[in-house]
Amino acid sequence: MFNIKASNLNASNLTFQSSVCLSIILGFTGALIAPAQAQTDSLPIADVHVHYSHDSVELTPPERVIEIMREANLKFALVSSSDDNGTQLLSELAPDLIVPGLRPYRRRGETGTWFTDPEALEYVELLLANNRYASIGEFHLYGSDAELPIPKRIVELAEEFNLILHAHSDADAVERLLAQSDSVKVIWAHSGFDAPEEISAMLSKHDRLWADLAFRGEVGSGGLSDAWRKLFEDHPTRMMLGTDTYTPERMYFIPDHAAGARTWLETLPAELAENVSWRNGYNLIMPVWDANKKPATTDTQQAMEMMEKCEVENDDNAVLLEGERYKVLLKTDAALEVSKPGKVNAIVCGDVSAISEFKLDANMPAHGHGTNYTPTVSITNQTENTINYTVDGVVLHMPGNWQWEVEILDSAGSEDLEQAFMIK
Amino acid sequence: MIKKSNILISACTFASWKFTTFIHRPILSLVNKSLVNKSLVNKSLACMFLALMFPVLASLSLTPQALAQSQVEFTEQEIDAIGAQGPWPVAMPHDAGNEISGLPWAEKLGEALFHAPSLSADNTVSCATCHQSDKAFTDKKAVGIGLEQGARNTQGLLDVGLQRWFGWDGGADSLWAASIRPMLNKHEMGDDLNLVANALRDNSVFTAAVDTNAFTVFFDGKSGVTVNDLNDEQLVVVAGKSIATFIRTLHSQPTDFDRFRIALLDNDVGAQSDYSDSAKRGLKIFVGEANCRVCHFGANFSNGEFHDTGRPFFTGVGQVDPGRYTGLQRVEKDRFNLLGEYAVGSSSSEKLKTSEVKLGQLNWGQWRTPSLRNLAHTAPYMHDGSLATLRDVVDAYADIDTDRLHSQGESILKPLDLTDAQRNDLVEFLLSLTAN
Numbered sequence: 001m002f003n004i005k006a007s008n009l010n011a012s013n014l015t016f017q018s019s020v021c022l023s024i025i026l027g028f029t030g031a032l033i034a035p036a037q038a039q040t041d042s043l044p045i046a047d048v049h050v051h052y053s054h055d056s057v058e059l060t061p062p063e064r065v066i067e068i069m070r071e072a073n074l075k076f077a078l079v080s081s082s083d084d085n086g087t088q089l090l091s092e093l094a095p096d097l098i099v100p101g102l103r104p105y106r107r108r109g110e111t112g113t114w115f116t117d118p119e120a121l122e123y124v125e126l127l128l129a130n131n132r133y134a135s136i137g138e139f140h141l142y143g144s145d146a147e148l149p150i151p152k153r154i155v156e157l158a159e160e161f162n163l164i165l166h167a168h169s170d171a172d173a174v175e176r177l178l179a180q181s182d183s184v185k186v187i188w189a190h191s192g193f194d195a196p197e198e199i200s201a202m203l204s205k206h207d208r209l210w211a212d213l214a215f216r217g218e219v220g221s222g223g224l225s226d227a228w229r230k231l232f233e234d235h236p237t238r239m240m241l242g243t244d245t246y247t248p249e250r251m252y253f254i255p256d257h258a259a260g261a262r263t264w265l266e267t268l269p270a271e272l273a274e275n276v277s278w279r280n281g282y283n284l285i286m287p288v289w290d291a292n293k294k295p296a297t298t299d300t301q302q303a304m305e306m307m308e309k310c311e312v313e314n315d316d317n318a319v320l321l322e323g324e325r326y327k328v329l330l331k332t333d334a335a336l337e338v339s340k341p342g343k344v345n346a347i348v349c350g351d352v353s354a355i356s357e358f359k360l361d362a363n364m365p366a367h368g369h370g371t372n373y374t375p376t377v378s379i380t381n382q383t384e385n386t387i388n389y390t391v392d393g394v395v396l397h398m399p400g401n402w403q404w405e406v407e408i409l410d411s412a413g414s415e416d417l418e419q420a421f422m423i424k
Numbered sequence: 425m426i427k428k429s430n431i432l433i434s435a436c437t438f439a440s441w442k443f444t445t446f447i448h449r450p451i452l453s454l455v456n457k458s459l460v461n462k463s464l465v466n467k468s469l470a471c472m473f474l475a476l477m478f479p480v481l482a483s484l485s486l487t488p489q490a491l492a493q494s495q496v497e498f499t500e501q502e503i504d505a506i507g508a509q510g511p512w513p514v515a516m517p518h519d520a521g522n523e524i525s526g527l528p529w530a531e532k533l534g535e536a537l538f539h540a541p542s543l544s545a546d547n548t549v550s551c552a553t554c555h556q557s558d559k560a561f562t563d564k565k566a567v568g569i570g571l572e573q574g575a576r577n578t579q580g581l582l583d584v585g586l587q588r589w590f591g592w593d594g595g596a597d598s599l600w601a602a603s604i605r606p607m608l609n610k611h612e613m614g615d616d617l618n619l620v621a622n623a624l625r626d627n628s629v630f631t632a633a634v635d636t637n638a639f640t641v642f643f644d645g646k647s648g649v650t651v652n653d654l655n656d657e658q659l660v661v662v663a664g665k666s667i668a669t670f671i672r673t674l675h676s677q678p679t680d681f682d683r684f685r686i687a688l689l690d691n692d693v694g695a696q697s698d699y700s701d702s703a704k705r706g707l708k709i710f711v712g713e714a715n716c717r718v719c720h721f722g723a724n725f726s727n728g729e730f731h732d733t734g735r736p737f738f739t740g741v742g743q744v745d746p747g748r749y750t751g752l753q754r755v756e757k758d759r760f761n762l763l764g765e766y767a768v769g770s771s772s773s774e775k776l777k778t779s780e781v782k783l784g785q786l787n788w789g790q791w792r793t794p795s796l797r798n799l800a801h802t803a804p805y806m807h808d809g810s811l812a813t814l815r816d817v818v819d820a821y822a823d824i825d826t827d828r829l830h831s832q833g834e835s836i837l838k839p840l841d842l843t844d845a846q847r848n849d850l851v852e853f854l855l856s857l858t859a860n
Contacts, residue, residue, distance in 0.1 A: 064742050108827035215830055217785035247828050249737050252744045253788050260785070 043265060043273065044075035045258045046281030048166075048187060049138065049214035049242025052079055052086030053108055056248040062089040065251055069097055072255040075278045078242075078285060080138055080166065082108050084127055099289045101135040101166055102127055104154070111140040111168075114150070121150050128161055129356045130409055134289040137166025138189045146176035155180040162292055164285065171202055178206055185284065187240070190214050196231040203235045210284055214242030220264025229268070236272050240281040306385050310349035321406055321417040326350040328406050328417055330360075336423060339397045345380075346389040346406070352382065354410040360391045361405045364398065370405075371395055396423050496704035498688065505711040507689055512682040514723050516585045519672055520774035521767030522600045522665045526672075533633040534670030537663050542623045543607055545571060545614025551606065551667065554578040560801035561674065566809030570612035575739040577809035580802045583795060585672040588728035588777065592791050592807040593751025597778045598767070599672060601760040604664035621656035624663055634662060657759075661766045676798050677859035681707070684856075699856070705846070706853025714821070714840055714850070725796035725857065732789045733821070733837060734828035735806055747807065748790035752783045800858035814851045822847060 052065060069077055080101030081087045091098045104120045105111070114120040124136065136158055141151055146169070158165050159181055167174055168189040177186055191199045191211040199211055213219050219228050232239055243250065243257040265273040310327045318331040329347040336342040346360060358377055363370040373395050381388035396402060406417040498506065519525040537543065541550040554568045555561040561581035563569075568578040576592050584590070590602035606612040607620050614620070624630050634651045654662065680699055684707075687695035710716045721727045730748040739745045755761055755778060762770050762778045791807045805811045811820055822840040829837055842850070 059738055060742060215785060221784045222782050244830070246830055247789070249744045249746065249789055253746070253749075253785070256749070256788070257785065260783075 042073060043262050044073050044278045045241055045261060046075045046077075046278035046285075047072075047243050047254060047258070048078040048212050048240045048281045048285065049189065049244045050077045050079045050251075050254070051081050051103070051138075051245050052090055052251070053082040053105075053248075054085065055108065056081075056245065056251055057086045057089065059248040060251055062086075062093050065090060066094045066097065068251060068254050069094075072258040074254070074258070075282065076286070078135060078166070078281070080135070082106065082110065084131070088131065099134045099285055100132065101137055102131075102133040102163070103137065104139050114139060115141055115145050115148050116150065118150070121153055124154065124157065128157060129411070130414060132293045132413075133161070133163055134285050134292060135164040135166045135187070137164075137187070138168050139166070140168045141173045141177075142170050143172045144176070146173040146180075151177070152180060155184055158184045162288060164288055171198065174202065174209065175206070178208060184208065185210070187212055187284070189242075190216060190244075191239075196225075196227040200231050200234055203238050210238050210240060210280065212240045212242040214244035215246075220261065224264045224267050232268060232272055232276055236275050237280050237283070239276050240284075241277060307350040310385060319404065319419050319421060321404070321419045323408075323415045323417045325410070325412070325415050326408055326417070328408075330404060330406075330419070336394065336396055338399050338423060339395060341392075342394045342396075344375075344391040344394050346391055347386055348389065348408065349386045351410075352385060352387045354412065355387065355408055356411070357407075357409040358387070358389050359407040359409075360389075360394075361407075362394065362396060363403045363405055364400060365403055372397060399424050496701050496708065498704075498708065502708060502711050503688060505717055506685055506707065508722065509711075509717065509725065510682055510685045510723050512678050512723050513675055514586065516672055516675070519585065519599045519665075519668050521598050521762050521770035522668055523768040524662075524665050525600075525669050527637075527669065529633055529637050530666045530669040531673055532670075533630065534666035534668065536629045537627075537667050538670055540623075540627065542627060543613060543620055543663070545616060545619060549613050551603075554612075555581050560676075560798045562802045564803065566804050568612070570606070570609075571614060572611045574611045575745050576807055577804065579794065580798055581671050582674050582676040582798050583724060584674065586724045586795070587726070587792075589730075589751075589755075589792060591751065592794075593747045593749075593754070594730060594792050595751040595754040596758065596760075597755050597762050598668070598760075598770075600661075600665040600668035601758060601762075603667040603671065604660055604760050607660060607663070617656050617660060620663070621659045624659045625651060630663065630666075633666075657766075661760065664760070679797070679859050680856040681853070700852060702849045702852040703856045704853075706849035706851065706856075709842070709846055709850050710853055714842070715836060716821075718836055719793045720796050726793045728793065730787065730790035730792050732786070732829070733791070734824055734826075735789075735791070735808075735810070735820075736828075737789055737808070739808075745808075746788045748787040748792070749783070752781060752787055755781070756783070796854060797857050798859070800855050814854050815847065818842075818847045818850045818854075 047069070052062070056065075074097065076097055076099050077090075078099045078101050079087045079090055080103035082103050082105035084102065087098070087100045087103075091100045102124060104114045104124050106120070106123055110117070110120065127133075136154055139154070145151065155165070155177060157163065164185045164187055165177060166187045166189055167177060169177070169192065171192055171194065174186055174188055174192065178184070185208045186206075188199075188202070188209060188211040191213060192202070193216070194202075203209055203211065241257075241261050243254050245251045245254065261277065265277055268276070307323075307325055307327055313329075315331075318329050321328040321330065327349045329349075331345045331347070332342060333345070334342070336344075344360060346358070348355065348358060360375065360377065361370055371394070373393055375391045375393040378390050378392070379387055380390050401420060401422050404417075404419045404421060408415045408417075524530040538551045538555075541547050541553070543550065549570045554563045554570065555578065556563055559580075563578045565578065567576055568574045579592065585599055587599075588594075590596040590599060591605070596602035596605055608615050608617060631651045634654070651659070680703070684696060684699035684703075686692075687699070710720075719727050719729075719731055730751075737745050737747060758764070760766055762775045767775070799805075799814060803813060805814070805817050806820075811817050821837070822842045824837055824839055826838065
């Protein structure tokens with residue numbers, strides 16, 4: 001269109017110089033009007049669909065996974081794993097890169113049972129008590145199963161813990177999940193394997209819905225179709241990318257997936273390409289993760305203040321362990337003997353209302369092992385700022401240097417305390 | 425529905441009619457062909473024929489084979505499916521882009537080069553090192569060992585010319601391109617083009633063959649071209665095309681299954697009895713409950729395409745072999761592919777597969793469906809030779825780990841509730857796909 005205009009003006013006896021200037025102006029204007037195409041060679045990718053499950057952990061060390069992700073130039077990865085161990089390993093290794101999601105599966109193979117399995121819910125609640133997450137999922141859930149008690153509780157937990165739901169679901173289940181809350185946001189895994197028009201309809205209908213394109217090989221294959229392009233244009237802030245590393249081998253596909261995505265992203269206007277490649281995921285997930293990953297400052301301060309008030313009587317038969325939030329006094333009625341089951345009384349002082357679990361174990365650091373038995377822990381007394389635990393069945397099966405190891409799980413995370421001792 | 429013809433034959437057998445082989449097979453064949461036809465008129469005529477012939481037939485004798493009535497019967501649907509697994513042998517298609525394919529001199533030259541270790545970097549490895557003729561052109565090893573140990577099982581070469589893509593990953597789009605690949609692969613024979621070319625220049629059989637046959641291909645039909653006129657790449661292409669011409673001649677013979685299939689289609693009960701009941705039961709599972717035929721389809725028992733069957737594909741710590749995904753990338757970059765300058769005379773329809781095939785996420789971890797013919801000679805199995813026996817293969821599919829399959833992946837793959845006896849039957853059937 002611009003060429004035609006320029007040609008017409010030339011025909012009106014404008015000087016050559018004028019026409020050149022005009023061409024430059026028009027060219028510049030054109031650049032303003034026509035969006036710049038994306039330069040995607042180094043475009044960062046937010047990969048919101050990564051699993052590092054138990055079998056993957058066995059076959060690929062976490063360091064290698066991080067290497068693969070950096071090689072792919074990921075801005076961040078939303079990782080959820082069956083079990084959660086893989087997610088935690090990656091998160092510890094690269095907190096700048098990994099955003100943890102909580103998958104309600106302890107092993108692969110629970111995709112069709114978790115929503116009726118009370119132990120799956122217990123597993124989720126336990127992990128929420130101990131770790132920080134940005135999302136619950138990716139879970140598999142279809143149709144009216146979303147109305148079952150366990151999925152309903154998952155929605156409640158998402159509200160309570162400020163978590164995004166990552167649902168591998170049909171549109172029906174997604175709508176049922178959204179209807180259960182006024183605030184919960186949903187990432188629709190694989191965009192429900194629906195057609196672009198149906199995805200678009202869902203996104204138009206639900207402003208708390210986003211969608212990922214994991215395992216959607218047809219997107220961009222042989223060029224981006226008009227239907228997908230329209231979806232991105234109509235919903236420029238809602239679509240995201242994901243690899244879906246559902247088998248251990250697929251972890252190695254992350255760079256190829258990213259490179260493949262860049263080839264079709266480059267056909268989009270630059271800003272839209274960036275939105276889909278990373279910004280949409282970033283804008284949705286990072287604020288949630290930033291809020292969740294910080295320790296509960298208020299809780300921690302309160303705990304520390306309460307601990308300061310603790311007055312625990314120590315004596316020669318007791319050992320006092322002092323942490324940031326708790327003091328723990330370990331005391332035995334009789335001296336512990338090698339290989340004989342014994343009982344330890346533990347008095348925990350601080351903001352004990354936040355405590356969800358107390359664990360006591362013993363370890364021989366020089367031997368690289370601990371005890372062979374798991375002692376029984378029971379509460380014998382509780383006041384405003386103390387809990388008395390009895391730990392029964394402690395068997396120190398070798399003479400030598402031991403170390404008490406206390407782990408207190410609370411709403412702020414966990415507090416670990418250690419104290420060396422010797423038994424002859 | 426059990427075919428009515430079989431019911432009638434069973435009744436005949438029960439009555440102990442005694443035919444001679446010479447008489448009863450043609451007669452029964454005639455009757456059964458009528459019964460196969462769905463025309464009621466024909467069926468009625470056939471029944472009338474049987475009734476009228478009863479006194480005559482009763483005076484004749486049946487062979488002991490026909491007397492041994494099989495306990496395995498096939499439905500019309502199953503017979504249709506079994507029929508689609510043949511006939512065998514089939515005509516070998518042209519090797520696209522290979523203008524010397526089928527020429528006797530090229531076959532002879534190809535055979536010589538196939539056995540020439542001088543084409544490898546250290547003069548120790550030839551095509552025949554891994555593709556051994558007395559082992560159905562495999563090596564019986566889990567993974568091939570050329571100059572170095574590879575990562576994939578050596579595939580047999582019998583009937584290889586029937587494939588659409590070549591290699592476990594389909595990394596070559598023609599037999600001649602697949603024949604060039606080992607010569608330029610550092611794990612197999614070396615990756616030095618010049619070294620191979622010089623070896624060819626020093627190979628008297630090669631030079632004589634090329635000079636004698638006035639090789640014209642690279643010079644727009646100009647005659648009188650000798651081996652000295654060809655550059656390194658052109659020489660290797662001639663060698664690859666010659667080797668492919670030889671390999672294309674490697675056929676397997678008809679098998680017990682093929683004979684049974686003909687007998688079944690002809691309703692030749694006597695001939696059907698030569699096939700064991702165990703193999704028949706296995707065949708029923710193959711075309712029925714297990715649905716193996718969906719991928720192992722056609723006379724060559726392969727649909728020629730690629731599938732993720734949930735097999736692991738790690739090749740070492742931190743290393744994977746993603747199969748078709750890299751195969752497709754290789755085809756696209758291969759200067760010897762059907763779209764390149766060395767593909768001579770290939771039609772636009774032959775080029776279509778290469779120009780139109782698309783690389784996608786689903787290709788990650790896919791492997792070409794292998795033919796099931798000659799299985800008795802080609803253990804171990806799968807792309808990495810990870811399964812030692814056919815029973816292992818059957819078990820792997822019957823007890824498939826669905827966690828390795830994406831919910832939107834190969835949905836036909838699911839665990840099969842097969843008994844031990846059924847699994848053995850499947851193995852028996854698979855063994856019947858090997859020529860004696």
